[in-house]
Amino acid sequence: MHLQSFIQEQNAQLQERHNFQFNHLAELLLMKGVDIQQLVEKLVAFQIAIPSWALGTGGTRFGRFPGGGEPRSLEEKIADVGLLHQLNRSSNAISLHIPWDIPSDISALKQLLIAHEISIDSVNSNTFQDQPGQLHSYKFGSLGHTDEIVRQQAIEHNIECIRHGCKLDARVLTVWLADGSNFPGQQHFRKAWQRTADSLSDIYHAMPADWTMLIEYKPYEPNFYSMVIPDWGTSFTLCQHVGKNAQVLVDLGHHLPNTNIEQIVARLMHFGRLGGFHFNGSMYGDDDLTTGSIKPYQFFLIFNELVDGIEDPQVVNPPLAWMIDASHNVKDPLEDLLQSVQNILCTYAKALLVDRQALHHFQEQNEVLAAEELLRDAFATDTRPLVAEAMRRSGGAIDPIGVFRTARVRQKLIDERGKNAVSTGL
Ligand SMILES: [Mn+2]
Numbered sequence: 001m002h003l004q005s006f007i008q009e010q011n012a013q014l015q016e017r018h019n020f021q022f023n024h025l026a027e028l029l030l031m032k033g034v035d036i037q038q039l040v041e042k043l044v045a046f047q048i049a050i051p052s053w054a055l056g057t058g059g060t061r062f063g064r065f066p067g068g069g070e071p072r073s074l075e076e077k078i079a080d081v082g083l084l085h086q087l088n089r090s091s092n093a094i095s096l097h098i099p100w101d102i103p104s105d106i107s108a109l110k111q112l113l114i115a116h117e118i119s120i121d122s123v124n125s126n127t128f129q130d131q132p133g134q135l136h137s138y139k140f141g142s143l144g145h146t147d148e149i150v151r152q153q154a155i156e157h158n159i160e161c162i163r164h165g166c167k168l169d170a171r172v173l174t175v176w177l178a179d180g181s182n183f184p185g186q187q188h189f190r191k192a193w194q195r196t197a198d199s200l201s202d203i204y205h206a207m208p209a210d211w212t213m214l215i216e217y218k219p220y221e222p223n224f225y226s227m228v229i230p231d232w233g234t235s236f237t238l239c240q241h242v243g244k245n246a247q248v249l250v251d252l253g254h255h256l257p258n259t260n261i262e263q264i265v266a267r268l269m270h271f272g273r274l275g276g277f278h279f280n281g282s283m284y285g286d287d288d289l290t291t292g293s294i295k296p297y298q299f300f301l302i303f304n305e306l307v308d309g310i311e312d313p314q315v316v317n318p319p320l321a322w323m324i325d326a327s328h329n330v331k332d333p334l335e336d337l338l339q340s341v342q343n344i345l346c347t348y349a350k351a352l353l354v355d356r357q358a359l360h361h362f363q364e365q366n367e368v369l370a371a372e373e374l375l376r377d378a379f380a381t382d383t384r385p386l387v388a389e390a391m392r393r394s395g396g397a398i399d400p401i402g403v404f405r406t407a408r409v410r411q412k413l414i415d416e417r418g419k420n421a422v423s424t425g426l
Helices: 003-032 036-045 075-088 107-113 148-167 189-205 231-240 261-270 296-311 333-352 355-365 368-381 384-393 402-406 409-417
Strands: 091-097 120-124 174-178 211-218 246-251 274-279 321-325
Touching: 003 075, 003 384, 003 402, 036 091, 075 091, 075 107, 075 333, 075 402, 075 409, 091 189, 120 148, 120 321, 148 174, 148 189, 148 296, 148 402, 174 246, 174 384, 189 211, 189 231, 211 231, 231 261, 246 261, 261 274, 261 296, 296 321, 296 333, 296 368, 321 333, 333 368, 333 384, 333 402, 355 368, 355 384, 402 409
Parallel strands: 091 120, 120 174, 174 211, 211 246, 246 274, 274 321
Antiparallel strands: none
């Protein structure tokens, strides 16, 4: 049976129960003055890109336990994202990683993208590992390396990424650097910043005018004493150095424990420099767990600031590029991605429920408890029926993971691609 038939069949089975839950919530929200139709429309419009490297089983340096049926080519990766999008209608883009996803047959790829109703979100460069046949090693850095020849090689790689992206109508280059040092004294901090800034400028000037450069930060790993771009402040200064189309990218897992990420988000939006967002969950560091799995309240508070910035006409910040950047080590990668999108949309819906006018009033009056309770009330609302309704209305499944399982999608992928089909990536 075709996947679309499974979706319709299961939706029909769940319809009565879903209607009851949705109407009940709609009535409650109506009493609070919430425009539920507008809210569902916002959920329908919210699209989250899937990175090509998240479609296979992730691992650690200790091991990897693939479950089979993973995509073996860019074409199969596009097919997997198309499948997710068919189920939830909320994942209409894929992010590429060069050199893992170098496109070859451009017109065939474009046809495939159209057939699956997805587009290329961003192109991500890779100067954190050496590739076979590469002339100069990135062992001691790339864009910030002491040797100009290595820096030039890394610059050219990023420009090559832009070229590949242009062919497929991408408009975003994401740069994450592993550059840094492992021991005190190894690196001159100020010089490393300047070299990196100048390299990024060279890449920026090779970028078409309608492209955006996203600069991602991370406090540690793979370097454990210092990273050249450890925090949002450094990303911000680099963006200021290179030009107006450079923006900071916030990856949820790229913070030290207990960092107030919501405040970082607010600051960056205030200065119009928040360009992209990588969703994942974190217990200790860059754990790349399922979004919203560990600290759902913090995730809500972050979304609260995002919505506050997006809905405030006084904030001049470009539209954000949303992407999941997680690693699926023990769950089926496709199920984990469906679960992540559910969590993201449910949390977005909670943030949309916040009465901003009332919150502003409480803040101005220093009504601490009332302000906090207002947030807690939105957080405690079960928004799952709203998300299910958004997916149903846009042609997706009321329960995407349920359909994935009933239709035995993974088994079919294993039958087609093999038990040992392993995806390229991390
Ligand atoms: Mn990331």
